[in-house]
Amino acid sequence: MSTATPQRSIRNTVEERALAVLRPVVIVALLIAALLPFYYMVLLSFRPLDSLLRDPGRLWLSFSEIEFSTYRDVLAPVDGGGQGFFTFIQNSLLVALGTVVLCLLVAVPGAYAVSRLEFFGRRKISALFLAVYFFPSILLAVPLFVFYTRIGLRGSLIGLLLVYVAQVAAVSIYMLRNYFDTIPQSLEEAAAIDGCSRLQVMRRISLPLAMPAIVSNALFIFMIAWNEFLFALLFLVERRDNWTVSLGLSQLAGSIEVPTTTLMAGSVILTLPIIVLFFLSERWLTGGLTAGAEKG
Amino acid sequence: MSGGGRGAPVLERPTEERSRGRRRRSSSTRARQDARTGLALISPTFVIVLVMVVLPILWTISLAFQNVRLLNLRTTGIIGDYSLDNLRAVLGSDGFVNALVTTLVYAVGGTAAAIGIGLVAALALRRPFRGRGLVRAALLLPYVAPVVAAAFVWSTALNPQYGIVNEWGTGLLGWDDPIAFLSSRSDDLSLFGLDLPMPTALLTVIAFEAWRSFPFAFLFLTARLEAIPDTYEEAAGIDGATPTQRFRYIILPQLVPTIAVLSVLRFIWTFNNFDDIYLLTGGGAGTEVVSVRVFNYLTARGDIGAAAAQALVLAAILAVLVGTYLRFFGRSEESA
Numbered sequence: 001m002s003t004a005t006p007q008r009s010i011r012n013t014v015e016e017r018a019l020a021v022l023r024p025v026v027i028v029a030l031l032i033a034a035l036l037p038f039y040y041m042v043l044l045s046f047r048p049l050d051s052l053l054r055d056p057g058r059l060w061l062s063f064s065e066i067e068f069s070t071y072r073d074v075l076a077p078v079d080g081g082g083q084g085f086f087t088f089i090q091n092s093l094l095v096a097l098g099t100v101v102l103c104l105l106v107a108v109p110g111a112y113a114v115s116r117l118e119f120f121g122r123r124k125i126s127a128l129f130l131a132v133y134f135f136p137s138i139l140l141a142v143p144l145f146v147f148y149t150r151i152g153l154r155g156s157l158i159g160l161l162l163v164y165v166a167q168v169a170a171v172s173i174y175m176l177r178n179y180f181d182t183i184p185q186s187l188e189e190a191a192a193i194d195g196c197s198r199l200q201v202m203r204r205i206s207l208p209l210a211m212p213a214i215v216s217n218a219l220f221i222f223m224i225a226w227n228e229f230l231f232a233l234l235f236l237v238e239r240r241d242n243w244t245v246s247l248g249l250s251q252l253a254g255s256i257e258v259p260t261t262t263l264m265a266g267s268v269i270l271t272l273p274i275i276v277l278f279f280l281s282e283r284w285l286t287g288g289l290t291a292g293a294e295k296g
Numbered sequence: 297m298s299g300g301g302r303g304a305p306v307l308e309r310p311t312e313e314r315s316r317g318r319r320r321r322s323s324s325t326r327a328r329q330d331a332r333t334g335l336a337l338i339s340p341t342f343v344i345v346l347v348m349v350v351l352p353i354l355w356t357i358s359l360a361f362q363n364v365r366l367l368n369l370r371t372t373g374i375i376g377d378y379s380l381d382n383l384r385a386v387l388g389s390d391g392f393v394n395a396l397v398t399t400l401v402y403a404v405g406g407t408a409a410a411i412g413i414g415l416v417a418a419l420a421l422r423r424p425f426r427g428r429g430l431v432r433a434a435l436l437l438p439y440v441a442p443v444v445a446a447a448f449v450w451s452t453a454l455n456p457q458y459g460i461v462n463e464w465g466t467g468l469l470g471w472d473d474p475i476a477f478l479s480s481r482s483d484d485l486s487l488f489g490l491d492l493p494m495p496t497a498l499l500t501v502i503a504f505e506a507w508r509s510f511p512f513a514f515l516f517l518t519a520r521l522e523a524i525p526d527t528y529e530e531a532a533g534i535d536g537a538t539p540t541q542r543f544r545y546i547i548l549p550q551l552v553p554t555i556a557v558l559s560v561l562r563f564i565w566t567f568n569n570f571d572d573i574y575l576l577t578g579g580g581a582g583t584e585v586v587s588v589r590v591f592n593y594l595t596a597r598g599d600i601g602a603a604a605a606q607a608l609v610l611a612a613i614l615a616v617l618v619g620t621y622l623r624f625f626g627r628s629e630e631s632a
Contacts, residue, residue: 009536011538012536012538012539015538015539015540016538016539019539023420023423026416026417026420027420027421027431030413030416030417030420030435031431031434031435033507034434034435034437034438034507034511035434035437037438037446037449037450037453038437038441038449040449040452040453040460041445041449044452052458053457053458056457056458056459056460056463057460057463057464057467059460105340106340106341106344107341109337109338109340110337110338110340110341110342112337113333113334113335113337113338114338116330116334117330117331117333117334117337118327118330118331118334119330119331119332119333119334119335119338120331120335122334122338125338125342128345128350129341129345132345132349134564135349135353135568135611136567136568136587136607136610136611136614137568137570138568138570138586138587138590138591138607138610139353139356139607139608139610139611140349140352140353140356141590141591141594141607142356142359142590142594142600142603142604142607143352143353143355143356143359143604144348144352145594145595146355146359146364146600147352147355149366162344162348163348165344165348166344166345166347166348166349167348167349169341169344169345170341170345170349173341198329198330198333199333223440226442227441227442227443227444229443229444229571229575230570230571230591234591234594234595245442246442246443246444246445247444249444249445249448250444250447250448250575253448253451260452260458263448264448264449264452267444267445267448267449268445270442270444270445271441271442271445274440274441274442275437275440275441278433278436278437278440279433
């Protein structure tokens with residue numbers, strides 16, 4: 001034993017020294033990996049196309065060559081010589097905000113019911129809602145595509161919005177329910193003793209208390225709807241005036257006529273709102289994302 | 297969602313039942329009212345999910361057994377000619393089996409890489425330092441950024457003509473030729489004089505998947521790491537355990553249940569993934585996964601029956617895989 005202890009402590013020192021060097025190296029490497037693509041995106045959106053083609057490896061901008069025309073080009077309407085992203089932004093906003101409002105309207109009462117009220121089939125319904133989350137969306141894409149083609153809803157933003165609500169409401173209920181479960185029942189019981197009806201209790205006690213969860217949920221829904229691609233592609237591809245930003249970018253990325261730098265400006269426009277929202281709400285969101293996982 | 301989490305509601309239920317029983321005795325009208333209110337509150341969501349999710353899935357099953365094309369869509373109804381033709385054609389075709397193998401490789405590779413990187417990140421950021429909150433937030437960006445923008449940046453950066461990766465690779469790292477990361481099915485990698493064939497495009501999409509979803513694993517593992525009391529490690533340190541030993545025998549066992557849950561979640565999502573591969577390669581160069589194949593059958597070929605059949609097989613295989621996993625590992629996880 002007496003020989004083992006110093007050996008172990010040598011190994012200990014070696015490992016600790018190695019880790020002290022390795023740790024910052026790993027952190028910097030991870031940061032570069034995570035952020036460099038975004039830096040590259042912003043950089044290219046301000047670089048003139050010919051400068052990119054001449055010198056593709058450069059990672060900085062010289063002051064003289066900063067180009068803002070890419071943003072003008074990508075936002076301007078098609079008949080004004082641009083790519084019409086301004087319209088896409090409006091469509092994306094409409095769909096995303098519509099999804100948020102509709103989804104919260106149905107999910108908040110639903111989550112309250114699943115958390116608080118004993119009714120027939122309560123547990124089966126929550127299991128069903130959770131299962132929805134794990135279904136391959138391509139499996140859902142087939143019948144919805146056929147159904148929408150048949151009733152003529154394909155190409156409309158309303159149709160897309162309904163699909164989003166159906167997909168997100170279930171998850172939303174799951175997340176909100178977890179939060180409602182953490183609110184002590186005694187508050188509601190006190191209000192009930194004071195003569196409040198169930199709906200009054202819900203509106204006056206539970207809703208205000210659940211506000212942080214509802215806000216973070218709203219941001220979560222907004223991000224999902226803003227980023228969504230498959231259903232937008234499936235339903236809207238033939239209707240350019242109804243394209244969302246995601247769809248517009250992906251469709252134009254395939255064509256040779258639109259310069260890469262212009263589309264990089266489009267990427268920045270698509271990404272920026274999400275990153276701003278994320279940093280505004282980071283604390284809430286990360287709490288929300290792990291809320292389901294770290295109960296035990 | 298972890299083993300302990302699943303246990304928690306079971307513990308709560310008896311007391312809940314008891315209090316409900318007490319309430320029923322004192323005021324059964326309130327319980328009945330609650331039941332009615334509950335149903336009323338849940339029904340809007342239930343109806344939407346029923347109409348937009350459950351019924352369509354049932355309809356997919358029906359479509360999978362009919363000969364439906366986009367062209368004859370208007371004439372097909374619930375009562376059609378049912379046959380096993382679609383399933384037989386799908387299961388017998390090389391293309392589908394290949395796509396299934398690609399999907400599996402993609403899902404396993406993407407899941408393992410994402411969790412591996414996430415674990416390294418969580419461990420590296422475990423000890424507090426100035427600006428750690430900001431670093432954490434920055435590492436989450438790949439996960440929240442829109443997939444279309446991320447894929448576009450990656451495909452531009454990997455472009456053989458004007459992409460930065462190939463420019464630096466040929467200029468600084470001494471590559472002989474630019475690598476067509478997204479359109480080359482296979483390249484030989486020379487390693488110690490050996491030429492190993494590498495599935496370039498498939499590895500690239502797996503790398504993209506790892507880049508995009510490691511933050512998810514990082515987030516979960518960080519939360520779990522923070523819940524481990526420092527005292528265990530301190531005690532082991534006093535007993536002479538080195539950092540790697542402390543990780544192996546103290547930290548890792550605590551993380552296993554979380555890693556198990558993460559593996560299931562990430563596997564399911566990667567297995568079903570459509571966006572990433574469609575946007576990066578369009579399913580070319582040996583990266584055609586089942587989701588992309590279903591999409592092509594649905595839109596380009598308009599063969600709805602075959603598309604439905606393949607989507608169904610995909611879902612069935614996923615269900616079997618996850619079911620088997622839970623059966624074998626779910627229980628040991630519960631006891632862990």
